[in-house]
Amino acid sequence: MVRSFPSxxxxxxxxRFGFWPENPTTAGVVSSRVFSARLPEVCRQVHDKQPFGMFxxxxxxxxxxxxxxxxxxxxxxxxxxxxxxxRPLRQPRIVCEIIGGMMIGPSMLGRNRNFNYYLFPPIxxxxxxxxxxxxxxxxxxxxxxxxxxxxxxKAPRKHKYIAAVSVLVPIACVGSTGAxxxxxxxxxxxxxxxxxxxxxxxxxxxxxVIYTVLxxxxxxxxxxxxxxxxxxxxxxxxxxxxxxxxxxMAQADGGGGAYSVIWFLISAAIMAACLLLVVKRSFEWxxxxxxxGGLVNQNYIVNILMGxxxxxxxxxxxxxxxxxxxxxxxxxxxxxxxxxSTLAIRSETFVNEFLMPFSFALVGQKTNVNLISxxxxxxxxxxxIYMSIVGFVTKFVSSTGAxxFFKxxxxxxxxxxxxxxxxxxxxxxxxxxxxxxxxxxxPGYSVMVLYAIVVTGVTAPLISFLYDPTRPYRSSxxxxxxxxPQNTETGLVLAVTDHDTFSGLITFLDFAxxxxxxxxxxxxxxxVELEGRAQPLxxxxxxxxxxxxxxxxEPAERMGSRRxxxxxxxFKLYQEKRSECVTMHAYTAHASKHNMYQNICELALTKxxxxxxxxxxxxxxxxxxxTELRDSGMLSVNADVLAHTPxxxxxxxxxxxxxxxxxxxxxxxxxTTNSSHMRQEMYRFVVLFLGGADNxxxxxxxxxxxxxxxxxxxxxxxxxxxxEGEDEREKKLDDGVVTWFWVKNESNAxxxxxxxxxxxxxxxxxxIQAMNVNDYDLWITGRREGINPKILEGLSTxxxxxxxxxxxxxxxxSVFASEGSVLVVQQxxxxxxxxxxxxxxxxxxxxxxxxxxxxHN
Numbered sequence: 001m002v003r004s005f006p007s008x009x010x011x012x013x014x015x016r017f018g019f020w021p022e023n024p025t026t027a028g029v030v031s032s033r034v035f036s037a038r039l040p041e042v043c044r045q046v047h048d049k050q051p052f053g054m055f056x057x058x059x060x061x062x063x064x065x066x067x068x069x070x071x072x073x074x075x076x077x078x079x080x081x082x083x084x085x086x087r088p089l090r091q092p093r094i095v096c097e098i099i100g101g102m103m104i105g106p107s108m109l110g111r112n113r114n115f116n117y118y119l120f121p122p123i124x125x126x127x128x129x130x131x132x133x134x135x136x137x138x139x140x141x142x143x144x145x146x147x148x149x150x151x152x153x154k155a156p157r158k159h160k161y162i163a164a165v166s167v168l169v170p171i172a173c174v175g176s177t178g179a180x181x182x183x184x185x186x187x188x189x190x191x192x193x194x195x196x197x198x199x200x201x202x203x204x205x206x207x208x209v210i211y212t213v214l215x216x217x218x219x220x221x222x223x224x225x226x227x228x229x230x231x232x233x234x235x236x237x238x239x240x241x242x243x244x245x246x247x248x249m250a251q252a253d254g255g256g257g258a259y260s261v262i263w264f265l266i267s268a269a270i271m272a273a274c275l276l277l278v279v280k281r282s283f284e285w286x287x288x289x290x291x292x293g294g295l296v297n298q299n300y301i302v303n304i305l306m307g308x309x310x311x312x313x314x315x316x317x318x319x320x321x322x323x324x325x326x327x328x329x330x331x332x333x334x335x336x337x338x339x340x341s342t343l344a345i346r347s348e349t350f351v352n353e354f355l356m357p358f359s360f361a362l363v364g365q366k367t368n369v370n371l372i373s374x375x376x377x378x379x380x381x382x383x384x385i386y387m388s389i390v391g392f393v394t395k396f397v398s399s400t401g402a403x404x405f406f407k408x409x410x411x412x413x414x415x416x417x418x419x420x421x422x423x424x425x426x427x428x429x430x431x432x433x434x435x436x437x438x439x440x441x442x443p444g445y446s447v448m449v450l451y452a453i454v455v456t457g458v459t460a461p462l463i464s465f466l467y468d469p470t471r472p473y474r475s476s477x478x479x480x481x482x483x484x485p486q487n488t489e490t491g492l493v494l495a496v497t498d499h500d501t502f503s504g505l506i507t508f509l510d511f512a513x514x515x516x517x518x519x520x521x522x523x524x525x526x527x528v529e530l531e532g533r534a535q536p537l538x539x540x541x542x543x544x545x546x547x548x549x550x551x552x553x554e555p556a557e558r559m560g561s562r563r564x565x566x567x568x569x570x571f572k573l574y575q576e577k578r579s580e581c582v583t584m585h586a587y588t589a590h591a592s593k594h595n596m597y598q599n600i601c602e603l604a605l606t607k608x609x610x611x612x613x614x615x616x617x618x619x620x621x622x623x624x625x626x627t628e629l630r631d632s633g634m635l636s637v638n639a640d641v642l643a644h645t646p647x648x649x650x651x652x653x654x655x656x657x658x659x660x661x662x663x664x665x666x667x668x669x670x671x672t673t674n675s676s677h678m679r680q681e682m683y684r685f686v687v688l689f690l691g692g693a694d695n696x697x698x699x700x701x702x703x704x705x706x707x708x709x710x711x712x713x714x715x716x717x718x719x720x721x722x723x724e725g726e727d728e729r730e731k732k733l734d735d736g737v738v739t740w741f742w743v744k745n746e747s748n749a750x751x752x753x754x755x756x757x758x759x760x761x762x763x764x765x766x767x768i769q770a771m772n773v774n775d776y777d778l779w780i781t782g783r784r785e786g787i788n789p790k791i792l793e794g795l796s797t798x799x800x801x802x803x804x805x806x807x808x809x810x811x812x813x814s815v816f817a818s819e820g821s822v823l824v825v826q827q828x829x830x831x832x833x834x835x836x837x838x839x840x841x842x843x844x845x846x847x848x849x850x851x852x853x854x855x856h857n
Contacts, residue, residue, distance in 0.1 A: 068127055070119060075128070075361040076354075078103045090461045092216045094209075094424045097356065098453055101364025107446075110365065125365065132362035134309075135355030136429050137326045141308045142348055143208040144330025145340050146534035147233065155230050158406040162399065163234035166420050169398035171203035174391045181386060186379040186441065194439040198384065201430050202391030207232045209424030211534045213460065221536045221595030222469040223602075224412045228419040229535055231399075244268055244320065267318040272328065279307070280332040287339050296342040304333075305347060323429050336590075341531035363428050366435070367449045368442060376443040384444050388451050395420050415467040418459045423452035469598060479647035480828045482700040482737075484610045489583075490514075491521045491609035495600050495641075497528075499566050501615040504654035506574055508613070508823070511683075511778070512701070513708040514581040523607050525587040526567045527596045527637070537590035538599060541568060597640035605646040611701075612645060614638050616653035616804070616812070616822070638803050642783075642826060648697055651783075651803060653812050653822040682710055685778040688768065688807055689717040689738070692730055692786020696737045697827035702780050703741055712750045715741070716771065718791050721759040725790030761795035765810065776820045779811045783826040 079100030086096050102108055109115050178195040188194060210232045211220070219225035248261045286300050311325030333340055372381060400417035404410065431448045434440045440448075484490050494509075496502040502524075514520040530536060568586055575584035585607075589599040604612050617635045642649055687702045689695045705711050717738060720726055738753075745751040758764045783805035795806045804812055808824035 064127075067119070067121065071128055071361075072358075074104060074119065075101070076357045079357050079360060090217075090464050091457055092213045092460045094212065094216075095453055095457045095460070097360040098363060098428070098449065100357075101360030101362070102367050102449075103364065104361060105364035105366070106368040106370065107364070111370070120365070128358050129362045129365075131355060132358035132360070133322075135351060135357075135359035136323065136425065137308055137312050138305070138347065138351045139356060139359070139425060140208060140323050140429075141326035141330040142344060142351060143211060143534065144327045145333040145343055146211075146335055147207065147331060148335050148533060148535055149331055151230065151535055152234055155234060159227070159230045160234055162402040162406065162416075163231045165402040166205070166231065166395060166399040167203055170391050170395040171199055173394040174202050174387050175199045177387050177390045178383070181383045184379060185383045186444075188438050189380070189383060189440060189444070191439070193437075194434075197430075197434065197437075197439055198387055201427060202388060203395070205232045205395070205420045205422065206424065206426040207534075208426055209422055210419060212424060213422050213456070214419075215592075217460065217464065218594050219463075219467070219469055220534075221591045221598045222467070224415050224419070224467055225469075226536065227408075227412070228416055231416070232420070233535075244324065264319055268320060271314060271318070271325075275328055275332050279329065283332065283334055283339060287334050290338045294338065295345070296339050298346075301342060301346050304343065321430075321433050323426070323433075335533040337531055340533060344531060359425075363432070363449060366432070366442065367446045369446055369450070371443040371446055373443075376441070380441050380443045381447050384440070384447055385451075388448070392421050392455060411466055415463055418463050418466070421455055421459055423456050427452055478828070479604075479608060479610055480697055480700075481610050481648055481704075481825075482697050482827065487517045489519050489521050491523070491607055493600055493604045493607070493609050493612045494522050494524045495612065495614050495637075496524065496526055496567065497615075499570055502567055502570050505613055505615055505652060507654065508652045509582075511685075511708060511711065512704050514578070515707070516581055518704070518707075519581045519583065521583045521585070521607075521609075523585045523587065523603055523609065524571050525589055525599060525603055526571075527599070528588060528590045530590050530592045533590070536592075536595065536599075537588075539588040539590075541571075541586040541588065593636060594640075596637045597644060600637075600641050601644055601646055609647055611648035611650055611825075612641060613650050613652065614641060616651050635803070642803060645826075645828065648828045649826045650701070651808075651824045651826075653804070653808075653824075655819065655821050682712055683777045684774065685711055685713045685780060686771065686774070686776045687713065687715045688779065688781040688811075689715055689734075690764075690782065690787045690791055690807065691718070691726075691734045692782055692784075692788075693733075693827040694782025694785045694805075694825055695787070696734065696782075698780050698782045698823075698825035699737055699741055701823075701825060703744070706745055706748060706751055709750075713752070714774075714776075715751070715753045716767075717753070717755045718764060718767070719755055719757050720788050720790045721757055724759075725788045727786070727788070730786045730788075758791060760790065760793040764791050764807075765795060768807070768811065769816070772816065772818050776818070778821045778823060779808075779818070780823045780825070781805070781807045781811070783808065783824050785827060785829070 079097050082100040082103070083093060083096040086099070104110055104120060110120065175195070178199055182190055182195065189198075207229065210228055214220050214225045214228065220229075244265075248264050283304075286296060290296050308326050308329060311329045312322050313325075315325035316322045333343065396417040399420040400413045403413035403416050408416070428449065431440075431445050431452075434448075435442065435445055481490070494502075494505055496505065509520065509522070512520070568588070571584055571586040575582065578584075587603065589596065591599055600612060603609075614637075617638055638651065642651075685702065685705060687699055689699060699715065702713060702715070706713055715738075723731075742753055756767050758767060792806050795810065802809075804822065804824045808822055810816060811818060811820075812822045
């Protein structure tokens, strides 16, 4: 059977088909690309699959489907193994995937003749290449579907200026370099469309590339990450249309003349109009038809994914870059829930984990470092290298300089300059497009792939070194409950995920007893997982801007925002009920679970709050069974907040009688506007004071609760036998706080103080267990800082949950069998480093222009 397969002339070595290497009786020699740019028709015998063929002497690699299966296994295996090996070096996923794809290509294992013959013959490579192209198309579609084009109009003016400078300067410099080297270039690279295409690729930074790399580095929600995405989005939207212009130039260079250019532009305009007027309205109709909080119907999703292939066909038929169709289609998809999120949920894993490895296998099979030689250096390689170096340097300098001009901190400006040079999926597909358009040869393509690997592989670790996303949250100022003056407003950040967690934290706030003379300023932030959109979203529900925000929202965004209405209504209701003693500021943060802590810490730092209040993310079932439910994503949020907080942190675990407690101190006329009297019961709270900064902070918080007339408070101080293991400095600080507390509350009959002397952790645990008979409603303790290790000796091995500390985890555990809720406090860990230095400071360009300008002041 004779079949003809398309060829791009990439085979590195002469290869024989239709025979086994040991018995070359029916030879069909295929020339390598070095000697021939075209492959002839290949004859290959197609065998019928028989059961138990291997036991009858059959070789499974004779069958195309078996060959394809082993190729798929090897491709995914090599990419995953490279990822595992390079991840400790802080390499982004894109670098690992390109190198993994190169391993099966002619640069590495593909150099072996038998490896090519048995595992990667052209009959199966053709299938892999087309699957790889589909992977690129669906990746660009899904990334574009997450992109909010409206952010372009909301971007600050300085972002637009920086985007313009970071694009125009490299384009001008690279274009000038290309024009100067034109006489030294290969005849294919000398074309105006070829030089323009290379200039465009090196001048622009793609938003999907920045998004994927920053996502891998957990920098999406960081300040510089949002800055970089905003800048690249502005440039990317212009870049898509500039690419169309270069494609039009290529139509003219191809011999079609002005006639073909005109029809090309008309076709592109018709397609864009169809997407905006027909397809976009169809998507909006699908959103409107989807039930609130549900996923889009599977039939619609299948039709949309089929539409990606249709867009690819149309753009390819018009002569445009084939990736333009999926990108344009993705941009008209309403981002976020329900359509954008459903597309991501239903297809993102399959695309990223199965289709994309074939994409990088396609890249690797066409990359051949052996073609970089003295023969190809002068005309094919050196011009591209010089243009790439000029593009990297000018883009870094222009981006960094523009950011410094607008007073962006120096370290952040340098980081932004590096981010603007990241290369990824769109760049790789452009390089493949150059081969199809015969703009460059395979040697030039191989050099550009190596350029992408080197630049991204070196830049990503430098970004990690220069920019620490937790650095902005560190503060050297005291932001604690202990150091908040009495009878002043106390600021706190309250982080919730749903209505249930909010109701529990509100119960605790009522116990903390805000009053007119000592009010609370609450910054309540609802955390919503980022779904179906690339850019994180932070909404401030300010009363003055609420109506404007609702008017500006798109229909799809209004559909998605209904999910948070219940929590926002609860925020508003609590504000109305506590208007005299509580000021509530409501926010909503859409972010990935790995980045939610950044919203919390940034809000606490900006608003100068004394503490952050978090719900404990581990709940018992209502039947009090030993089985427990966990929210793994929010568990990581709590851990990250504890590690990077700019102030104190309180974690509240609500259970027992307080779970449904309606403690609203309505009998206090200055606590509420409601004059009605409700029957209240007394609640018993206990402070387990083990010493150290965290326990001193817990005692100060408990001191606020002593003002509540419905609370009896007991303070138990644990002391080590014979003062073993005590730190003199911590001991003096503990004595001072305890003395202050007792003097202040000595005449308060609802407050009692006791001391317990223990020798080790076992006695500490026994003493706490003995207190359980008093049926306390709330256990308050410090998390860990400064506690005498002798008191906890032997208990650390029993602690399973580090977010509550050893004592908190012990009291909250099911073995302890307490119905009382638990409050664990961690005091702010101050940043002791003095001065930010040059890299953390702001660069004043006036000092550079005129060093003597400040000497006359």
